[in-house]
Amino acid sequence: MQQFRVFVLISFSMFLFLPSHAQQILQSVTTPLSPTECDSVQVTVQGQLPQNNEIKKRQIQQSGNSTEIILTYGAGSTSPLPVPTFLETINLAPLPAGQNQISVILQDGNGINADNTSRSIQVPPLNLTSGFTLPRDTICEQTTLPITDTSSNADQYIWQDNGMNFDTVASPAYQAADTGKHNIQQIVVNGVCKDTMAKRVEVLTKPVAELGTNTDTLQICENDVDTLAINDGYDQYKWQRNGSVLTGQNSARLPVSDGGLYQVNTRIANGCTDSDSLFVEKITTTTPSITKTDSVLSSSPATSYQWLRDDNPITGATNSEYIAQQSGAYRVVTFAQSGCSDTSAPTTVVLTSIRDLQSDKKLVTYPSPAQEMLHYKLEIIDQQQNVFLSLHDLNGRTVREQRLTLSSQKGTIEVDALANGLYLLQLQTDKATITKKVVIE
Structure with a gap:
């Protein structure tokens, strides 16, 4: 709201002499030069009073485009000046658009006018209008919606979401606190004038994409194939490895045999998207070897072991050494600390007696x-x-x-x-x- 204070000196040709021989006169009246219909109006009146008098009462009467200010004076001033002066500031409500007449009347306690003056003020219409645009009327939760202000002649903004204030800038960025239908309302203000506009926005549920693991890294063994799985419920899946799109991989499952950073981008029918990523570490293994001393078989070092005869596991044969009890082709499966395993080449044992x-x-x-x-x-x-x-x-x-x-x-x-x-x-x-x-x- 703008305040206009321009002093305009109005001279009067009429002088009124009271019996006390003190001159009473309105010396000046100040009003805004060009207020709008939304601005409050401040009127300043300066004048003289008889000795030992002061302004006792102020009255304001407004009707349409006409405003009357009545100042009543009476005894009570302790001013030592023979002719005391006064300065009164009166705040008026906004004036209607068009030509307005403001009258100031100075009178004594008996209602007898001592002086009066008036002036005209032209009040132009402000044309305060609200307005804003949205790029779309549906958004996904946790998504920001930019709002563009198209209002005119506003100097204050109030934005509300279902009746709750959320911003005061001209063009805010909106993000809903929950899903469902939301009423976005703009309130524009200039002085005492207001205008509003509202639009509906629907906030859609955004599913959360989660690869089926509780860690950020998945370890796979050399020569093994593992499967990355995203939770179901999406209409589109796009997989990437180290930033490159994996052509043809558009399902919720992805077989992986190589290390790298894998990412899946998902989309559902309402347009909401999400993504998740996982680093796959490929663990290399060392093929074990068998040292044979007659029927005593010894494996190269590992974390744990399982011996095979003719490719069948030997029950209880889980040490680094094994004494062959029968002729056959023996292998050893070794396990690393990571859990990855590898199998040796066969070693033939022939027992002679x-x-x-x-x-x-x-x-x-x-x-x-x-x-x-x-x-x-x-x-x-x-x-x-x-x-x-x-x-x-x-x-x-x-x-x-x-x-x-x-x-x-x-x-x-x-x-x-x-x-x-x-x-x-x-x-x-x-x-x-x-x-x-x-x-x-």
């Missing part, structure tokens, strides 16, 4: 059944370099094993922690593999 030493008394065990300790005694006629003694359950799982020297002609095996049942004690030499049945209770 299998004998039961119980008949020739070369391997003696006692007691039978064994409870806490199983004692053994053996004779090695030839000077073999490698001798292994191992205990197996009927499923072929190795439960105890130890490597013997030429001086280990006798010894013990702890069996108190083993389940009761029939076991096979196996002696492995450079020339033969021989077994003996033992009972543990």
